[in-house]
Amino acid sequence: xxxxxxxxxxxxxxxxxxxxxxxxxxxxxxxxxxxxxxxxxxxxxxxxxxxxxxxxxxxxxxxxxxxxxxxxxxxxxxxxxxxxxxxxxxxxxxxxxxxxxxxxxxxxxxxxxxxxxxxxxxxxxxxxxxxxxxxxxxxxxxxxxxxxxxxxxxxxxxxxxxxxxxxxxxxxxxxxxxxxxxxxxxxxxxxxxxxxxxxxxxxxxxxxxxxxxxxxxxx
Amino acid sequence: xxxxxxxxxxxxxxxxxxxxxxxxxxxxxxxxxxxxxxxxxxxxxxxxxxxxxxxxxxxxxxxxxxxxxxxxxxxxxxxxxxxxxxxxxxxxxxxxxxxxxxxxxxxxxxxxxxxxxxxxxxxxxxxxxxxxxxxxxxxxxxxxxxxxxxxxxxxxxxxxxxxxxxxxxxxxxxxxxxxxxxxxxxxxxxxx
Numbered sequence: 266x267x268x269x270x271x272x273x274x275x276x277x278x279x280x281x282x283x284x285x286x287x288x289x290x291x292x293x294x295x296x297x298x299x300x301x302x303x304x305x306x307x308x309x310x311x312x313x314x315x316x317x318x319x320x321x322x323x324x325x326x327x328x329x330x331x332x333x334x335x336x337x338x339x340x341x342x343x344x345x346x347x348x349x350x351x352x353x354x355x356x357x358x359x360x361x362x363x364x365x366x367x368x369x370x371x372x373x374x375x376x377x378x379x380x381x382x383x384x385x386x387x388x389x390x391x392x393x394x395x396x397x398x399x400x401x402x403x404x405x406x407x408x409x410x411x412x413x414x415x416x417x418x419x420x421x422x423x424x425x426x427x428x429x430x431x432x433x434x435x436x437x438x439x440x441x442x443x444x445x446x447x448x449x450x451x452x453x454x455x456x457x458x459x460x461x462x463x464x465x466x467x468x469x470x471x472x473x474x475x476x477x478x479x480x481x482x483x484x
Numbered sequence: 485x486x487x488x489x490x491x492x493x494x495x496x497x498x499x500x501x502x503x504x505x506x507x508x509x510x511x512x513x514x515x516x517x518x519x520x521x522x523x524x525x526x527x528x529x530x531x532x533x534x535x536x537x538x539x540x541x542x543x544x545x546x547x548x549x550x551x552x553x554x555x556x557x558x559x560x561x562x563x564x565x566x567x568x569x570x571x572x573x574x575x576x577x578x579x580x581x582x583x584x585x586x587x588x589x590x591x592x593x594x595x596x597x598x599x600x601x602x603x604x605x606x607x608x609x610x611x612x613x614x615x616x617x618x619x620x621x622x623x624x625x626x627x628x629x630x631x632x633x634x635x636x637x638x639x640x641x642x643x644x645x646x647x648x649x650x651x652x653x654x655x656x657x658x659x660x661x662x663x664x665x666x667x668x669x670x671x672x673x674x675x676x
Contacts, residue, residue, distance in 0.1 A: 289652060290511070293596045294621070337564070360585040367603040370556050374596040375626035376510065397535040443504045444667065447660030462648065 274393050278401030283452075284377040285408035286457060291377035295409055296446035298368050302425045305413030307361045309406030311350045311369060316378050316405075318346040320386040320398035325385050339374070339382045377405065413432045416440045416448050488617040491610075495621030498672060501597050502629040503663040508597030512630060513655060515588075522634035526627025528588040530620065535603055536563050537619035539631060540602035541612050559602045569594070597626060632662060 269277075282288060285295045294312065299305045322342050323330075330338050351369045352364040362369065373377070381401055384395040417423055420440030422430035441444050493510045499506045508529070517527045539562050548555055569588045589607045592598060601622055636658055645654060 292509045292513070293506050296509070337561070339561055340564070341557065346561055348553060348556050352553075367600060369605060371507075371596050371600055374599050406656065439664070442667065444660045444663040446506065447656050447663055451559060451653050451660055453654030455648055455657065458648050458653065460510050463629055 271393060271396055273439075275396045275400040275426075278404040279407065280404065283404040283408055284401055285405060286411075286453065288377075288380075291369060291375045291405060294368055294375060295405075295412060296443075296450060297338075298365050299409055299412035299416055299446060299449075300411045300420065300441040303361065304364055304408065305409040307354065307358065308365060308368065309402075309409040312372055312375060312378070313356060313402035313407055314350050314382060315343060315346040316398045316402045317395065318349075319343045319378060319382055320394045321381045321391070323390065324391045324394035330387075330408070335387065336379070336383070339379060339387075339457050343378055343382075345374050350408045361416040370452065377401065411453065412446070412449055415453070418444050420445060428448055488613060491614055492617045492621035492624075493672070495618050495664065496625040496628070497669040499624040500629055500669075501600070501665050502626055503659070503666045505600070507600040508626055509597050511588075511592070511595060512626075512633060512659070513652070516630055516633040516655075517637055518636060519631060519634045522586055522630040523627070525588050527584075527625070528592055529595075529597070529626050530623030531597055532567055532589065532592045533623040533626075534616065535566055536602055537605060537615040538599050538612075539563055539566055540605050541610075543614050544606055546617050549583075555606070560599060563598060563602065582638040597622065614631050629662065633659065636662075 267275065278284065284290045293311070294308055294390060298308045319339070323339055325440050347370060350372065351362075354365070381398060385397045389397070414424065417425075418429060419437045420442075421436055422428060422434040440449065495501070495513065499505060511525055515521050540559060543555075543558055543562060548558070551558075553668060564641050567589060571582075574589075586652070604620060610618055635656075637655070640654065640658070649657070
């Protein structure tokens with residue numbers, strides 16, 4: 266495995282290898298609960314907590330886990346933290362817990378968490394694993410907030426419950442319903458690949474010495 | 485009886501697991517490139533869902549009243565191990581069927597639709613028969629969504645799609661339109 270700096274471990278998950286937008290992991294929660302910013306935030310924070318906790322335990326005990334049963338062990342550890350998160354949410358913010366419903370429990374099968382344990386926490390030192398988990402967790406929260414922001418704004422005309430688009434805005438209800446989830450993520454991906462394409466084109470021009478790039482562009 | 489049919493129809497079309505509840509998206513995106521594989525995946529899914537429903541009912545009825553905080557952990561462990569055992573049994577008894585279900589059986593275990601079914605079943609307080617009809621409906625619904633998606637994707641292969649939209653973006657937008665179409669079923673059950 267390539268050596269990385271702590272900085273890279275942290276930053277990688279946030280954007281360049283964003284779990285939802287680039288790796289397409291953890292799609293179920295990213296689509297299901299992002300119909301408002303508040304729900305997205307709660308889901309993101311709960312997942313962040315589970316990811317940090319699991320990485321902490323998996324990385325600390327990596328020497329003692331037999332290779333053959335590692336996946337089951339990870340799942341058990343993750344399930345434990347999800348149970349804790351579920352109970353905490355129910356105790357602290359019962360309204361949000363009710364809105365998220367079964368999807369809090371379904372964090373267990375969020376493949377993003379398991380993939381970080383298998384790919385990173387089970388092989389690297391504790392500190393690095395926590396950095397990696399924090400980066401990936403923040404990336405997940407950012408992706409969820411992007412989805413939630415777009416869907417709440419278009420579907421309700423509000424952001425975090427505050428009316429933004431004014432009283433005359435006719436809510437685009439479909440955006441807060443299930444089809445809106447698929448469509449929003451689809452168009453976000455379209456936008457991202459458009460940005461990537463622009464960036465690649467600019468980089469290609471820059472590789473040529475002065476003058477040549479302009480000619481190529483004109484041609 | 486009418487209740488059971490209602491549960492089955494509701495899980496199959498009105499609250500379709502994939503298109504309305506976003507459960508089981510991984511296979512929906514992953515193995516929906518061919519109709520043939522989509523059908524097999526659907527079959528394996530129905531099978532595992534039925535086993536899961538039985539497991540969840542058993543745990544809920546006999547074990548979990550004594551230790552409610554173990555719900556999630558016990559669900560996932562019992563389901564995963566039971567599917568493994570069933571896989572071994574099928575391999576011994578019917579190699580034909582084993583080859584048809586193939587690698588899909590173990591893959592399905594970590595599919596959120598499976599755990600989702602167990603949790604929904606618990607939250608709604610379904611009994612044995614209700615749970616079974618819920619599982620069959622959910623399985624048929626997943627298969628329906630998978631096959632629809634696969635047949636559309638087979639057609640888009642020959643279509644002239646913009647370079648940018650190729651890949652996941654296109655699949656998601658198609659899924660959005662499918663989901664939109666399935667919303668039309670919402671009035672189906674209240675009308676009768």
